[in-house]
Amino acid sequence: MDPDLKAPISTGTTIIGVTYNGGVVLGADSRTSTGMYVANRASDKITQLTDNVYVCRSGSAADSQVVSDYVRYFLNQHTIQLGQPATVKVAANLIRLLSYQNKNMLETGLIVGGWDKYEGGQIYSVPLGGTIVRQPFAIGGSGSSYLYGFFDQAWKEGMSKDEAEELVVKAVSLAIARDGASGGVVRTVIINESGITRNCYTGDSLPLWHEELEPHNSLLDLLSSSSPEPMSS
Amino acid sequence: MADSMFSSSASAKDSASSEIGSERTLYPYVTGTSVLGMKYKDGVIMAADMGGSYGSTLRYKSVERIKPIGKHSLLGASGEISDFQEILRYLDELILYDNMWDDGNSLGPKEVHNYLTRVMYNRRNKFNPLWNSLVLGGIKNGQKYLGTVNMIGTHYEDSHVATGFGNHLARPILRAEWREDLTFEEAVKLLEKCLLVLLYRDRSAINKFQIAKITEEGATIFPPYALKTFWGFAAFQNPTKGAEGSW
Numbered sequence: 460m461d462p463d464l465k466a467p468i469s470t471g472t473t474i475i476g477v478t479y480n481g482g483v484v485l486g487a488d489s490r491t492s493t494g495m496y497v498a499n500r501a502s503d504k505i506t507q508l509t510d511n512v513y514v515c516r517s518g519s520a521a522d523s524q525v526v527s528d529y530v531r532y533f534l535n536q537h538t539i540q541l542g543q544p545a546t547v548k549v550a551a552n553l554i555r556l557l558s559y560q561n562k563n564m565l566e567t568g569l570i571v572g573g574w575d576k577y578e579g580g581q582i583y584s585v586p587l588g589g590t591i592v593r594q595p596f597a598i599g600g601s602g603s604s605y606l607y608g609f610f611d612q613a614w615k616e617g618m619s620k621d622e623a624e625e626l627v628v629k630a631v632s633l634a635i636a637r638d639g640a641s642g643g644v645v646r647t648v649i650i651n652e653s654g655i656t657r658n659c660y661t662g663d664s665l666p667l668w669h670e671e672l673e674p675h676n677s678l679l680d681l682l683s684s685s686s687p688e689p690m691s692s
Numbered sequence: 693m694a695d696s697m698f699s700s701s702a703s704a705k706d707s708a709s710s711e712i713g714s715e716r717t718l719y720p721y722v723t724g725t726s727v728l729g730m731k732y733k734d735g736v737i738m739a740a741d742m743g744g745s746y747g748s749t750l751r752y753k754s755v756e757r758i759k760p761i762g763k764h765s766l767l768g769a770s771g772e773i774s775d776f777q778e779i780l781r782y783l784d785e786l787i788l789y790d791n792m793w794d795d796g797n798s799l800g801p802k803e804v805h806n807y808l809t810r811v812m813y814n815r816r817n818k819f820n821p822l823w824n825s826l827v828l829g830g831i832k833n834g835q836k837y838l839g840t841v842n843m844i845g846t847h848y849e850d851s852h853v854a855t856g857f858g859n860h861l862a863r864p865i866l867r868a869e870w871r872e873d874l875t876f877e878e879a880v881k882l883l884e885k886c887l888l889v890l891l892y893r894d895r896s897a898i899n900k901f902q903i904a905k906i907t908e909e910g911a912t913i914f915p916p917y918a919l920k921t922f923w924g925f926a927a928f929q930n931p932t933k934g935a936e937g938s939w
Binding site: 563 | 718720721722744746749751752754755772773774777778
């Protein structure tokens with residue numbers, strides 16, 4: 460473990476959870492890296508815990524997977540015993556328990572998001588160490604460093620579903636542009652009273668940022684077109 | 693204070709090498725900064741900012757670091773937030789068992805402080821500390837109490853206490869200006885004087901505070917608020933004029 464306590468241990472990935480007027484939108488990139496190699500360029504970091512609660516995973520892939528597997532197992536039993544869907548708070552606190560009690564061994568930061576009939580849409584952040592914090596929106600992973608300023612400016616209370624999803628996609632896309640540990644597609648999961656919607660936004664549908672160029676099939680397409688593409692710098 | 697001395701001795705570094713399965717000295721991840729507490733005419737008043745820092749990033753800005761405990765006490769914490777949340781759960785259980793006796797008696801601040809001291813010291817002896825500095829204040833049957841205990845088990849009572857940076861920046865102000873018979877308004881003004889200094893000089897402080905008081909009537913935690921800062925010194929306008937390169 461890093462003995463320099465002034466430097467936070469940031470964990471590869473960009474994950475986001477945002478509440479809106481009626482539910483939550485969870486978002487993440489899709490890059491899993493081992494060192495400098497991209498082991499999986501299309502991973503799914505938004506994992507289901509119950510019908511109405513999902514978790515965004517960051518940090519060690521193994522640690523986050525095993526924690527979410529245990530919590531899914533516990534919640535499954537809990538739902539049967541309770542006779543109704545588990546609440547988001549219970550799911551988040553189970554995540555917290557595992558994270559806190561095993562803080563010496565685990566390296567994973569998680570964002571729990573979901574909808575229940577008691578409190579509506581909720582987002583809970585469980586960073587390294589096992590602190591639990593309920594927030595109107597949460598960001599995590601190494602890519603989140605680049606988003607603190609963005610959210611300070613762009614976040615507003617009471618957004619619509621579409622506004623919220625647009626914000627999440629824009630944010631993950633911005634983080635991917637600057638964070639080497641984040642990349643691939645932008646996955647989103649929208650959770651509300653009506654159910655779940657999964658979306659996947661690939662590179663061509665994402666906006667281009669500073670110094671990024673329009674992708675083409677080949678240089679040859681550019682050369683053969685009647686008006687040559689202007690040079691950009 | 694222990695939780696501000698991150699660069700520990702060699703023994704801490706050795707014990708930090710993780711043996712799988714064993715619990716050794718930890719590192720804090722999400723931390724709160726100073727807590728201030730002082731006795732005043734009607735009871736005890738405490739203040740803390742609402743920041744949860746993650747290393748040098750000011751990551752969480754709405755963390756309540758002062759909580760009521762039972763009927764007679766307030767607990768403020770600096771250091772690792774997850775450990776503070778765990779301490780709150782221990783105290784929940786303690787208060788529950790106390791209430792279940794249903795004997796008209798209730799744990800006062802002195803007893804809660806003593807319980808916390810035992811917990812903190814015993815964890816320290818097992819090389820698995822709860823990485824916090826705690827301030828416990830309260831009033832029972834007219835008797836005001838204010839104590840502190842930290843991750844190594846050091847504990848004491850005083851008329852005013854502080855954790856972390858507060859010890860270095862706020863205590864001197866309190867030593868000069870604290871009196872036994874401060875009214876609530878005077879106490880707030882004095883605490884705010886300290887909070888402002890901490891805001892100027894503590895890198896992990898944020899401009900969002902909560903003040904809490906505990907009196908014979910009960911605990912009140914006031915809503916979050918921010919303080920105005922002053923930058924209008926003439927010397928601040930052009931400090932390097934005539935001495936380019938200096939700061």
